[in-house]
Amino acid sequence: MSSLASPSLHQQVYSLDHAAWVDQLAGTENLLIIQDLDGVCMGLVNDPLDRVMALDYLEATQRFDGHFYVLTNGEHTGKRGVNGIVERALGGKAQAQAGSYYLPGLAAGGVQWQTREGQISHPGVSEAELAFLAAVPQKMADQLRQFWQRRPRDGDSLNLETDLETVIQSTVLDNLASPTANLNTLHNRLQPAVYADLQYAMQTLMEDLLRDAARQGLGDSFFVHYAPNHGRGPDGKEILWFGQGGESGTTDFQFMLRGAIKEAGVLALLNRYYAARTGAFPLGEDFSVRQAPHSHTELLDLVKQTFDPALMPTLVGVGDTVTSVVVTEAGQPVAKRGGSDRNFLHLIQAIGQHFDTGNIVTYVDSSGGELKNRKALKLEDRRGTSVVIEGPGDPRDGDDPLVLNVVFPGGYRQYCEAFQAAAARR
Known part of the structure; x- marks a missing residue:
């Protein structure tokens, strides 16, 4: 009695076949891994300064090398950047530089x-844009101070005489290209209504900043990224997720450069990958994400028109932030799909379907971290087949186009173990 062969990984859903995943990464020559960072190769923590990355993973x-890029909304540089985490893992900046341990990518x-x-x-970024961004962290800090000055102090768990400046230091991320207000440390310290008011105050600041930029002739330069979010509205803007029921909802309020969307980053990384292999940049040597279209369809069309199918690698996208929620609008259920990794993973999936390269969407469950927004x-194993009991999205969202091929319910440690096993055989 013959048995049917298991479908390839790119044809599977919620697969726990990590051995096959390791085999594919180890044995595929024309391979490009595009990986998120927070929650994927290190744990999610309330304070970004507490993040730790294992030396074994970095090695x-x-x-x-040449087949791995990162793609993150965080930053490489600055006191809260990933480079500092790398340097601490190596024992110092000199060691990181000497061994070329920094993570390549966007x-x-x-x-x-x-x-x-x-x-x-x-x-693709101008000096005027960088100068505007440089002033944003101070405005975020001022907004936080004004928020508590306006509020009655009873009921809040903050001691404003001693805690406020410490909180501001933890909350305001003075990133060079994407200054961010990160409310992780505040969610558990505030009453739900106060926390929701704070989310609204930060949203108001983001809108004020966009208006300020427009008055300075930079109206087309910036946008606001909410992480996590409930997808985009009809106006193309991301929908803030107000915390409720113990969930923190949106914690990161990022003021970002227009065009700085992860799915556009996939094209920029493919452009560099082709150049490294052929010496020619399909999209031009000066191509940046700021020149890329924004819609899924236009991005995919540009890939189809520009990249040689014979050289297209097998792409492995890795992320941890994918959401959906079904709401009722005009009496009908409507799915609001979001998550900062959703769109780049969906594009990788679509590229694989068009070029028949077996691209794999890989999902890492980061719900075990300190953040309460995952x-x-x-999953339940039934006779060797994993059955989904609960996924990262809304169970009522039955036609989500994004398929999670391989999943790591054990979180970043389980993922890193498999990644390191594949690297050892590379």
């Missing part, structure tokens, strides 16, 4: 490029 990325949504040697550039992935 494993070197085995994939940060700040795609506008901050870094090589393995730690060389940084901001393709939905746990619950």
Whole structure:
């Protein structure tokens, strides 16, 4: 009696076949891994300064040199950047530089490029834009101070005489290209109504900043990224997720450069990958995410028109932030799909379907971290087949176009273990 062969990984849904995933990464020559960072290769923590990355993982990325890029909304540089985490893991900046341990790829949504040697550039970004961004962290700090000055102090768990400046230091991320207000440390310290009011206050600041930029002739330069979010509204803007029921909802309020969206970063990374293999940039040597279209269809069309199918690699996209929620509008259920990794993973999936390259969407469950805005992935093994009990999205969202091929319900540790196993055989 013959048995049917298991479908390839790109044809599976919520697969736990990590051995096959390791085999594919280890044995595929024309391979490009595009990986998120927070929650994927390190735990999610309330304070970004507490993040830790394992040396074994960093060494494993070197085995994939030329076939591995990061794609993150965080930044490489600054006191809260990923480079500092890398340097702490190595024992210092000199060691990181000497061994070329820095993670290559795009940060700040795609506008901050870094090589393995730690060389940084901001393709397509003007000095005027960087100057405007430099003033944003102070405005975020001022907004936080004004928020508590306006509020009655009873009922809040903050001691404003001693805690406020410490909170501001933890909350305001003075990133060079994507200044951010990160409310993680405040969610558990505030009453739900106060926390929701704070979310609204930060949203108001983001809108004020966009108006200020327009008055300075930079009306087309910036946008606001909410993480996590409930997708985009009809106006194309991301929908803020107000915390409720113990969930923190949106915690990161990022003021970002227009065009700095992860899905555009996929094209920029493919452009560099082709150039490294052929010496020619399909989209031009000066191409940046800021020149890319924004819609899924237009991005996919540009890939189809520009990249040689014979050279297209198998893409492995790795992320941890994918959401959906079904709401009722005009009496009908409507799915609001979001998550900062959703769109780049969906584009990788679509590229694989068009070019028949077997691209794999990989999902890492980061719900075990300190942040309370991730939905746990619950699977049950029934005769060797994983059955989804609960996924990262709304169970009522039955026609989500994004398919999660391989999942790591054990979180970043389980993912890193598999990644390191594949690297050892590379």
